[in-house]
Amino acid sequence: MDMGEAIILAGSAIGAGLAMIAGIGPGIGEGYAVGKACEAIARQPEASGAVTRTMFVGCAVAESTGIYGLIIALLLIFLKPFT
Amino acid sequence: MLVMAIPAFLRGPTDPTVTGPHVITSWKLGPLTINLTETVVLEWIVVAFILGLAFFLTRNLRVRGVSKRQAVAEMAVEAITNLVRDTMGRRWLWFTPYIAAVFCFSIFGSLISLFGVRAVTSDFSVLLSWAAVTFLVITWTKIRYGGIGGYLKGFADPMPVMLPINILSEVATPAAMALRHFGNIAGGGIIMMLVYYGLANASHMIGLDIAIFDVGIPAVLSLYFDLFSDFMQAFIFIMLTMVFVSNAGPAEEEASAS
Numbered sequence: 001m002d003m004g005e006a007i008i009l010a011g012s013a014i015g016a017g018l019a020m021i022a023g024i025g026p027g028i029g030e031g032y033a034v035g036k037a038c039e040a041i042a043r044q045p046e047a048s049g050a051v052t053r054t055m056f057v058g059c060a061v062a063e064s065t066g067i068y069g070l071i072i073a074l075l076l077i078f079l080k081p082f083t
Numbered sequence: 084m085l086v087m088a089i090p091a092f093l094r095g096p097t098d099p100t101v102t103g104p105h106v107i108t109s110w111k112l113g114p115l116t117i118n119l120t121e122t123v124v125l126e127w128i129v130v131a132f133i134l135g136l137a138f139f140l141t142r143n144l145r146v147r148g149v150s151k152r153q154a155v156a157e158m159a160v161e162a163i164t165n166l167v168r169d170t171m172g173r174r175w176l177w178f179t180p181y182i183a184a185v186f187c188f189s190i191f192g193s194l195i196s197l198f199g200v201r202a203v204t205s206d207f208s209v210l211l212s213w214a215a216v217t218f219l220v221i222t223w224t225k226i227r228y229g230g231i232g233g234y235l236k237g238f239a240d241p242m243p244v245m246l247p248i249n250i251l252s253e254v255a256t257p258a259a260m261a262l263r264h265f266g267n268i269a270g271g272g273i274i275m276m277l278v279y280y281g282l283a284n285a286s287h288m289i290g291l292d293i294a295i296f297d298v299g300i301p302a303v304l305s306l307y308f309d310l311f312s313d314f315m316q317a318f319i320f321i322m323l324t325m326v327f328v329s330n331a332g333p334a335e336e337e338a339s340a341s
Binding site: 050053056057060061063064067068070071074078079 | 323
């Protein structure tokens, strides 16, 4: 393995790690959403079905940025697009 | 000393590689190359399975003396109909069969990975085609309720400066839906592959040629990454489809009033 390839591999690995910082946002956001959903269900238990459904959809939307980070990290680690 | 020949698959995965679906054959059609990939063949299997299941569940339907099989079929149809009615409203009830079809296809296409093959839904083109159908239905709904002029004017709403942003958000909707489903299933599959690889290596390290740790232990993780995540993503995909499509039209009261 020559020097250039080694640098590219190291850069890819570091980049993959950095890409996963994207996991922070969805973590905080989803936690907030689930907390609010718990409050709503505690206040109005009869609406738990609708609240849970809405919460899952909201979580899914909030999760997408984290998933983009995951896709970038997987691309960098396994497909090594720059080598 | 007697050395027994160990079949290769008992050694477990030894090479953590991630590839796209294998191309089985390909045809040249002028400038186009049509590939028959692993995914397409697996899709045929899934379609055949769903057809067989539907045929099996709906034989000998009767009003009195309902069999267990019919009860299951009725429960499934009722659940999905209620979901569509609660989410989209009564006037979208005709949309139920498409939602049910996508849900079944998605969930069985993901669960097929339990048999050790690639999940159908870890191929991005599959998700992109489903999302494209959603996009077409959204556009059709907007045109149906607003007319071509109203649809085009919607891009310059609230002011003409927003035009690029509106076009971007129109395209981003299906792209985000497809990427979310793809990322979850493909990411889960890669994590499971790494777990199998790591456990196989661990059992080679303590001197066993057979990947003994691969038995049972990954099942705990598989419960989340295969069963829960597959069901959740199928559900989220149909929920988002329903929400986006029903939001493209006017609200229920306006539609019934006009």
